Amino acid sequence: MTMKGFFKMIEISDSIDGGAVIVHPKGKIDTLTAKTFEAHLKKHIDEGIGPLLVDLAEVDYVSSFGLRSMLVVAKLLAPSGRKYVLFGLSPQVHEVLRVSGFLRIIPVVASRAEALALAEAAAGSS
Structure with a gap:
């Protein structure tokens, strides 16, 4: 019995709009994919470019591991004042x-x- 296709990995793409980085994950953010999602967002934090916006339109499930990843990113961005939406x-x-x-x-x-x-309002007020 093959397990191919049983575990759906997350697909993540990025775009830039008005200086904001927009991350587009697709799939589930769960035990198997949360670390990949978190590492991808951390890469953008390290680059230090503009607001970080996450388009969750194609995410159909978030587990506690996914929530933890989102919280880690929020805590990392807080000191810099960069917007995370x-x-x-x-x-x-x-x-x-x-x-x-x-x-x-x-x-x-x-x-x-x-x-x-x-994100623009936050940038204008700083």
């Missing part, structure tokens, strides 16, 4: 963040336009 969450992922209290820790908005506006 999540957007495009499915109802299921939004509910996980709400129940876990993450909506009070990390800014979450519905759309890319709102995320960019929030």
Whole structure:
């Protein structure tokens, strides 16, 4: 019996918009993929370029390991004052963040336009 295709890995791509780095994960952020997701975001933190926005539109599941990765990134970005915004969450992922209290820790908005506006407002106030 082959396990090929049983474990779906996460796919991550990036784009730049208005000086903000937008990360586009696709798949699940769970026990098997959270470290990859976290390492990818840490790479952008180390580069120190603009706000970090994460488009979760194609993420259908976030486990406690995924939440931990998101929190680690928030804590690493906090001292620099760089904006970190999540957007495009499915109802299921939004509910996980709400129940876990993450909506009070990390800014979450519905759309890319709102995320960019929030990042721009933060840049303008600093």
